[in-house]
Amino acid sequence: MAIVRQTLVYGGPGGPFEGVIAYEDEIRTLRPGVLVIPNVRGLKEADVLKAEALAKLGYVGFACDVFGQGKRTTPESPDIAVYMKEMNADRAQLRDRLAASLETLKGFDRVDPAKTAATGFCFGGKCVLDMARAGLDFRGGVSFHGVYDRPDYANVAPIEAKLLICHGWEDPIAPPDAMVRLARELTESEADWQIHAYGNAGHAFTDHAAVKGNRPGVFYEERADRRSWQAMQDFLTELFA
């Protein structure tokens, strides 16, 4: 058994986009497909590794791109958030770029297009929520230390996608009152939702590169990383049963 990673260039508003899809080469039946939506920096090796980890679980993982080909930042960039800000200012276009990524996943020849899910990290967690809010056609999503502010369009009602929100209790970008507001929002939209709040974890708890002490409340936390990944596996198992 070998994991294959393959670059996909695809169209959509603001495109072209460039993502990386990963799958177990020897599985010949159609597999559920799972988006991996990157954080503020856009697609990077850490996202491809998540897609590969999903491939090892038997899924097709697609580390996608909503910023556009070549639009990436690093912690050393003059403005690490430059592309994310563009999207935060145009949530309708963000939605359409997410839809383009989802369609690309569905169209991949190893994916069962009736069985898709999304995962996202930080800004990517917000993207997962927006996909559900916008009524995109996927079974469910997992937000890891996501951001909870609502878009400027109305939620579909009911939200059909199941949602698992993995939340660091010490997250300064999503403090407890933001988490409570999200719970109320999802309840009002009749979503099937769960929020897993992890004590002692902050923002970016899955991100090995987030060293404690650099930014208050932003740090890798091994227990929350491990537990949320297990919760995601249980969630995906339920979703595709």
Next chain:
Amino acid sequence: MAIVRQTLVYGGPGGPFEGVIAYEDEIRTLRPGVLVIPNVRGLKEADVLKAEALAKLGYVGFACDVFGQGKRTTPESPDIAVYMKEMNADRAQLRDRLAASLETLKGFDRVDPAKTAATGFCFGGKCVLDMARAGLDFRGGVSFHGVYDRPDYANVAPIEAKLLICHGWEDPIAPPDAMVRLARELTESEADWQIHAYGNAGHAFTDHAAVKGNRPGVFYEERADRRSWQAMQDFLTELFA
């Protein structure tokens, strides 16, 4: 393989107590032991079934008793909460009765006394939290739709037991602000904690007997029941690894 259930009568303040322990008869090695702490009614068949379900997972399950032998109520009792109220009024004695139950589990000849955990439902969830608050010697606990008011003694610091709190978002006995207070309390006590909040679930979400419509916010919810049981399994696996 056969599950055996065995009645245990044991001592302690306010005793004698009567519980039921369940185990896989053919497992001859020492097993981790898991308390099942009943709800407001005290020990009943539903709790023994939980202990048996734990036995099927490879643990020794002990549906214990903190009210005292024969002290049980039913939904038809003049005051279903009569024995629970006594314990709510004397949390120090409740703690000592919990300690007696834990020691009984540890002393059972099929249990590895270094590997114990507690689960509890409703009032029993409060008991799990109190065991941790009081610093009883067990590895961790799971509260299912528990009650979060603090006892009148101070928490140990740090709380050593790991905690998983499975919470129904619509629970009128533990509304969102009580959940947030609990999170703050456990953080202040330096506990390793998680709260899993389930949308669309209220109090008693694991209780098949809680029919929707009888009491607002108190009802069985299949998804939260199933997901919290899975989360408990993941938690116990981590605890005894």
